[in-house]
Amino acid sequence: MRDEFRTDLNIVSQLLVDMAEAVRVAMRQATRALLAADRQAAEGVIARDAEIDSLYRHVEERAGDLLVRQAPVASDLRTVVTALHVAADLERMGDLADHVAKTALRRHPSPAVPAELRGVFTDMAGVADRIAGKIAAVLSKPDATLAAELDRDDDAMDDLHRELFAVLLSDDWPYGVETGIDGALLGRFYERYADHAVNAGRHVVYLVTGEPVTG
């Protein structure tokens, strides 16, 4: 029974690692679509989002099946419930990469992001990628220290988000409303992507330490 539970749980964990890697690649490609006006990259992200959704359904099915067959208790049960929370965050991260790709596609072949914003979006994408990498690592090998680093990464993202708005709202912004709105929404997509990653990280911390998720 115990061995069977472990086997089932390993399958769920592997699906989560697959999801984390997929949402990392998705946001990388979405950024490429955005900054290089790369249509193929954008279409790749949209196709990938369907795969991520499918992985999510697999996690839900596997976890549901595991709960019913094994009726785990205490820490085993907590592990399964946490896996479901983490999967929901990862699924949403895939959606946000998809939103970035669709914004790039809507403006294609023009770039959705003007020269003044390339720097801040490159930095936001860098933080997003670092965070997504840590989630994949933490899921492969739960590590409260690494998960706690995510809070600092999230602060870095918040700073970049403020920097973005300072540019968008400066008196000499030359690009008009549509480009301003795209910039603001894109900024929000990266920021929310980071938030969900941090949230997933907190769930992993909870798993390791038993301390409840706060904030």
Add this chain to the structure above:
Amino acid sequence: MRDEFRTDLNIVSQLLVDMAEAVRVAMRQATRALLAADRQAAEGVIARDAEIDSLYRHVEERAGDLLVRQAPVASDLRTVVTALHVAADLERMGDLADHVAKTALRRHPSPAVPAELRGVFTDMAGVADRIAGKIAAVLSKPDATLAAELDRDDDAMDDLHRELFAVLLSDDWPYGVETGIDGALLGRFYERYADHAVNAGRHVVYLVTGEPVTG
């Protein structure tokens, strides 16, 4: 054992109903803050968000405690896991009302929304309120029909969201970038609020019918 499970579950259900009612009132007040530049209403929403977060933690603690003490299986277990999903959606709806209130506050005493957008935001707020009311009703008395109606409400919200962007991006938009960005972000807050409500509704459908959540 069975009676004890029911008692515990009723406490969790009641907390969810309280959360649903609180996020409904929060978005109502946030809309008032937005359309009437009402500072007190905005501050009320922000205070209320802390209460909603606290209710969320209560749901997590109660559900965790219930899982460990009662070790429910099959449909009972599904009920508890669903409650956790629904609580996460409701918590996020509270955050979105909070974002609307903070936008209103940032612009106070000026209105954050110009005359041209009052109509569409009034309508979005109306749909949001209707949806939140249905969630509270569905939680009090699970009803797949009512939950399915949420999809139609969500379509209405999407139509309003498109209408909003048509105004924001029209050639004769006279208000500049900052007001345009506020309008776009506010639109997204209402639209995400509705999405989370629909998501919560789908979880309730799953509970009633056993059909998995899709879309």
